[in-house]
Amino acid sequence: MSQTTVQTSEDKPKPRRFEPPVSPTTLAFWDATRDKRFLVQWCTDCQKAIFFPREVCPVCLGSSLEWRESNGRGRVYSFTVEHKPQNPNLEGPYTVALIDLDEGVRMMSNVIDCDPDQVSVGMPVAIAWEALSDGRHLPMFAPTGNPTTGGDQ
Secondary structure, eight states, X not given: OOOOEEEXXXXXXXXXXXXXXXXXXXXXXXHHHXXXXXXXXXXXXXXXXXXXXXXXXXXXXXOOEEEEEOOOXXXXXXXXXESSOSSTTSOSOEEEEEEEETTSOEEEEEEOSSOGGGOOTTOEXXXXXXXXXXXXXXXXXXXXXXXXXXXXX
């Protein structure tokens, strides 16, 4: 999954996958990914982490939100293996997982750099990045100890 584009017959690169849109609410998150920094939104009213980015806190409905850098570590909460991708630009099998981040939020992503048969619930993972066509990076996760993630630091 290290390659992000495929060549068309006109030799023009096209995105390998659907690239997430940017909105005013998600702009800070996506801008940070350009530098491979992973941010989590935080409510300063109730001191809870929030993911996915929103305009109000889903816990207390407060609007005092800020962005904090995450350590990008967590554990696999649940996963499924996609054997026949609906996107013809992706090769199966690949793992789609819910990751419980150390900050206390859960996000959906892919587990990469690991055979899908080796993924397990509770597996420790750390952030890895896939380049997108516009300079942003898509957060993915790899088992800790893998060279892509920098080891168990």
